[in-house]
Amino acid sequence: xxxxxxxxxxxxxxGLEINVVADGCVVYDPSLDRVHYLNHTAVVLLELxxxxxxxxxxxxxxxxAYNLPDAPVTEVAGCLEKLLDEGLLH
Amino acid sequence: MLACExxxxxxxxxLLARLDRMAKHVPRREPASDAHAFAxxxxxxxxxxxxxxxxxxxRESGHESEVHADPRSxxxxxxxxxxxxxxxxxxxxxxIHAGCASRDxxxxxxxxxxxxxxxxxxxxxxxxxxxxxxxxxxxxxxxxVFPYPxxxxxxxxxxxxIPQLAPFAASLDSxxxxxxxxxxxxxxxxxxxxxxxxxxxxFFLQPDTEGSTRLETxxxxxxxxxxxxxxxxxxxxxxxxxxxxxxxLDRADCYVLYWRDLETSVAxxxxxxxxxxxFDARIARR
Numbered sequence: 001x002x003x004x005x006x007x008x009x010x011x012x013x014x015g016l017e018i019n020v021v022a023d024g025c026v027v028y029d030p031s032l033d034r035v036h037y038l039n040h041t042a043v044v045l046l047e048l049x050x051x052x053x054x055x056x057x058x059x060x061x062x063x064x065a066y067n068l069p070d071a072p073v074t075e076v077a078g079c080l081e082k083l084l085d086e087g088l089l090h
Numbered sequence: 091m092l093a094c095e096x097x098x099x100x101x102x103x104x105l106l107a108r109l110d111r112m113a114k115h116v117p118r119r120e121p122a123s124d125a126h127a128f129a130x131x132x133x134x135x136x137x138x139x140x141x142x143x144x145x146x147x148x149r150e151s152g153h154e155s156e157v158h159a160d161p162r163s164x165x166x167x168x169x170x171x172x173x174x175x176x177x178x179x180x181x182x183x184x185x186i187h188a189g190c191a192s193r194d195x196x197x198x199x200x201x202x203x204x205x206x207x208x209x210x211x212x213x214x215x216x217x218x219x220x221x222x223x224x225x226x227x228x229x230x231x232x233x234x235v236f237p238y239p240x241x242x243x244x245x246x247x248x249x250x251x252i253p254q255l256a257p258f259a260a261s262l263d264s265x266x267x268x269x270x271x272x273x274x275x276x277x278x279x280x281x282x283x284x285x286x287x288x289x290x291x292x293f294f295l296q297p298d299t300e301g302s303t304r305l306e307t308x309x310x311x312x313x314x315x316x317x318x319x320x321x322x323x324x325x326x327x328x329x330x331x332x333x334x335x336x337x338x339l340d341r342a343d344c345y346v347l348y349w350r351d352l353e354t355s356v357a358x359x360x361x362x363x364x365x366x367x368x369f370d371a372r373i374a375r376r
Contacts (some may be wrong), residue, residue, distance in 0.1 A: 017338040024311025026318075028332045033331060037315040 002084040004055055004077050010089045018043075032087055042065075047077050049089055055080060062075030091176040091239070099137045106148065111272055112241055138164045159315065162269070166326055173240065174289075183229040183232035183236070184334055185322040186214050186274035186285075190237040190289075191215050191222040196363055199235065199321060200347075201320050202295035207349060209244045211295065214252050214356055216280050223284045232309060238283040241272045251352050252323045254278070291343045291366050292317070303360055306346050310336075313344040 017028040025043050027036040038046065040054055041062070058080070059071035083089040100106045114286050137149040141157060146164035150171065158164035168221065172333050177185060187233045189212035190202040208226040223237035230236075241286040249255045249271070258278055259271055273281040308316070316336050324331060343366050348353035 012374050017332065019314075019332045021310035021311045021336045021340045026311060026314045026332045028328065030328070033328070035315075035318060037311045039309065039311060044135065 002079045003082045004084070006054070006056040008055050009051050010054060010055055010080065010084070011025065012046050012049050014086050015090060016088065027088065029087065034086070036086060036088060040074075042079055042083070046083060046088060049083075068088040093179050093235045094172070094176040096172055096175075097133065097135045098172075099139075101139050102133060102146070102161055102164075103137060105161035105165050108161055108171075109168055112169045112362070120218040134172075136168055136171065138168055145342070167315050172344040180229065182324055182330070183231050184324050185238075186228050186230055186235070186317060187226065188228045190228050190235060191220040191223045192287075193218075193220045193363065196290045197235075197251060198291040198293060198359070198363065199289050200293045200295055200359075201317055204319060206297060207355075208295060209214055209231075209242055209347075210248050210251060210352060211355060211359070213242060213248070213255065214352055215357060215359070216275055216278060217252070217254055218360065221281065221283070222275055223282075230334055230338060232334060233288050233341065234286045235289055235338065236286045239284050241274045243270045245270055250264060283369075285366075289338055289342045291345070291363060292339060293345050293347045293362070296346055298346050298348040298350055301348070301350065303350045303358055304348050305358040306348070307339075307346040310339045311343055313339055313346075316346075318371045319334055 004050065007085070013029060013031070015030055017030065019026045020043075024037065024039045027046075028034075029036065044065060045058065048058060053061070056062060058083060059073045062068070063071040064074045080089065098109065113152065117259060119245070120265070135151050138146045138158070139149070141147050145157040145159050146161065146163060147157050148171075149169055152217055155169070182254040185206070186199075186201060187208070188199045189205065190197065190199055191212060192198065200211050202208050207248070212222045212225040224239065225242040227238035227240070227374065228235040229238055237358075244255075255278070258273060261297045263308065292313060293305075298304075314335055318332070319338065321331075343362065347358060347364055349358075
């Protein structure tokens with residue numbers, strides 16, 4: 001797993017083809033010819049990664065988005081690690 | 091066959107009879123709009139002629155191919171080649187391993203790998219008032235699926251699960267009965283037609299040898315993963331692959347059917363269709 005650098009501002013890979021369904025999306029990465037299946041939370045996280053948002057701010061943004069009692073730091077870290085490993089984030 | 095026309099020459103009545111049973115023409119309503127029309131027409135010439143020293147030589151458009159030992163394997167080889175060629179000229183279509191049926195205007199797909207039970211379920215649904223269009227392959231373009239018009243095929247033990255098939259199975263000659271049983275709904279007294287249309291419910295068949303039959307709602311993004319694993323990339327490239335599958339799934343109710351036995355599985359499918367949002371909307375309009 002690629003460790004998350006909380007001081008970085010991750011950015012979604014360019015050229016991704018994002019196909020939305022009711023409860024998530026299917027992302028096709030033409031550069032790697034790979035398909036990824038993301039639930040809503042992962043999609044939101046991917047879309048927040050514009051290259052201008054610090055990774056350390058993402059848990060609080062998700063907390064606000066889903067009205068959660070606590071910031072989901074562990075869950076965000078796990079998701080970011082997967083997205084980085086899959087090449088969907090840089 | 092779809093966008094292709096085949097001329098097949100054989101010099102063996104047994105082979106011809108087998109091929110005729112496999113490639114029986116399905117009644118098809120012509121598409122109402124140009125959007126459904128197949129733009130490409132190709133003509134292929136296939137030959138299977140007896141060799142002096144036994145076996146059948148298969149030739150395609152004058153080019154020699156392999157020798158097959160008996161009429162059955164020669165007929166199957168010709169038919170497989172016809173299927174491949176008919177798909178090859180439709181590069182924009184996505185091929186999905188699925189049976190397709192409809193009832194009361196609601197269309198379902200039963201998707202799954204080989205031996206998942208697609209043909210068994212589809213055949214059984216014939217006796218539940220469904221119009222069953224195909225048992226194994228559909229073609230997807232945009233949000234519409236086109237049932238692939240070829241004969242259904244079940245293994246002999248399936249007759250034990252669907253006793254209504256017994257008279258038809260018994261009517262086959264002994265040689266025919268030694269392999270899979272091929273038929274179409276008209277052989278069993280049902281109408282058979284295929285037409286393109288959107289899908290209202292998708293069932294992914296997951297045989298389950300433990301526990302009881304159960305139907306679970308499946309997230310659409312997760313169903314997309316299952317469907318894509320049972321589909322072939324369009325020959326023209328991956329362009330519309332994900333988007334067409336997502337478009338199809340987004341308007342459909344999605345389920346995984348963990349099936350233990352046929353009767354409870356049929357009941358689960360019928361129950362799900364009664365709850366189908368499209369069905370509800372259609373009834374509400376009446």
